[in-house]
Amino acid sequence: MLDLRHYRYIAAVARNLSFRLAAAELGVSVPTLSVQISHAEDYLGMQIFARTSRKVWLTRNGTVFMAAVDDVLQSARAAEDLGRNLTRGMTGELRVGYVGSAAYAGILQKMVGRFHSCFPTATITAEEHVMEDLPRMVSDHRIDVALVRAPVELPPDLCGYALTTDHFVAALSQDLQVAGAGLPLRAAALRDVPFIVPEQEFGTLEVARRGKFEPHVVSTPGSLISVLTQVALKRAVAIIPNMLRTSIHLEGVEFRDIEGPAIPSGIVGIVRADEDIPLVQNAIAVTAEMQAEMWREKGVTG
């Protein structure tokens, strides 16, 4: 069977129409080239080149054959390029999983956009999942990166990076007459109000802790838009990330800050601590850089 060397030698002779020049270009001796070309011709059973001891030219069939030779060399080059880019982390496959509120926070769009411009030949997939499943999916190599709503505790094989900062606020039905309209809401005032609890229940638990009561949970919908809808329908309250104030306006729902120190929220990116796929490593670096830019801008503007 011919190997790539034969194809490279054939292509070189065809380019130069001279064994001497082709041998120089290839860095081999003329006899070596001559013998190898002969081997290829013997194997194929046809002359690729016609030659006097003074001139070399392609035969008719040789001319037709050259198209296939170029194909072989091109695909071999493409394979090595692909290998190089995979090892350098310039291409490959990147699987992102995210909770719905990562899209509201805008971080998902920014990340995917940045990935596409940094790694244009990479395949990037992004699928929404419930927050409960996401860390496990990263652990099990079913996805490479997860975007979840902070805070979250991680098993030792995973590590997280804070990508956006936010804090919890209360979203409550306008039908409720809670004291101090316009002012920060006291946690204790929610003792007897029905609670709608989003996937990230940390805010709810913290408010209950501050108010020293067990929250009266009436529903735990899947998405934040459902949470707000339920708040309106059930004359209830929900403790949700402040970011939603700017993203969602729903008739009958008002937002109130919560009295006391801000309850931290934000989006966290989760990856495997021992990540060894170069593209994913690069993606993490790019994300960190992007986050630094965002926080720098934020620092300047506000």
Add this chain to the structure above:
Amino acid sequence: MLDLRHYRYIAAVARNLSFRLAAAELGVSVPTLSVQISHAEDYLGMQIFARTSRKVWLTRNGTVFMAAVDDVLQSARAAEDLGRNLTRGMTGELRVGYVGSAAYAGILQKMVGRFHSCFPTATITAEEHVMEDLPRMVSDHRIDVALVRAPVELPPDLCGYALTTDHFVAALSQDLQVAGAGLPLRAAALRDVPFIVPEQEFGTLEVARRGKFEPHVVSTPGSLISVLTQVALKRAVAIIPNMLRTSIHLEGVEFRDIEGPAIPSGIVGIVRADEDIPLVQNAIAVTAEMQAEMWREKGVTG
């Protein structure tokens, strides 16, 4: 640089997901395969396969890389197939040159049609040229096959095959009052008639020889349709292949057989005597076969 062996080994392991089975399939020992896969991985700088001493599977990057591996192997296979088909004369390039009247005789269409069905992957070109140039074009390797109007004398490096048989007839203007309407035309009767001479002037010369006169040549147009037109316009006569009777009807022109033994015409295929391109050799064989079929049919029907 990786060569085709590496790609074949990688593909085999990926198919079998086992070094043992892949080695058996490839007909090499397991250690050989193991070392070669390692070489490829070292060269690329990435793991293609992950393995415990009990299981083998593709890495993420390995999966992406396999597409390129398949490309390389497919193009290599295609190249060898092409080489084989070129050697066996099943594909390649076939250049046909023909005189216009070969198309009227139908032989050109039959030939090209037959070529396409026999050699579907071959590239077949057919160009019209003046009869004078065609034998030289074959000699000079500018075309592979020439279809000309018999008779023709050939240089020793060419040889010809009679493909169709025909004979010359007279096409003459109806305005001429030549004796013996409806009967074979006597050559001597054309002594004072203006002659339109087609590319193949043999018929004209033979008629003049039989009539023992120098023909009064008034025009030598390029195509047979022009010859007939000129016959009508110039109240002249032309000695042309009988085949045209069935192909062309032109107002003001009548056809008359010529008295005496039939003056032979027909289409001749010309090729190089030392032709060494397998496709062309096969094309000649196919044409000969086709001609035999045609003559057999003719013998049966008439």
Add this chain to the structure above:
DNA sequence: TATGATTGTTAGCCCGAACCTAACAATCAT
């Protein structure tokens, strides 16, 4: 839990083939 079977890796040797130099053959230029 121990033992044997299965599978991939490492080590050491062998041999084919790619490569080189030298000598040769054939063409072209002066």
Add this chain to the structure above:
DNA sequence: ATGATTGTTAGGTTCGGGCTAACAATCATA
């Protein structure tokens, strides 16, 4: 005619792919 240029042939060297043997690691079974 003679020397220069270019491809081929011949013979020796070396690199590396291939093999066997020994090893390591896992899994199955007793």
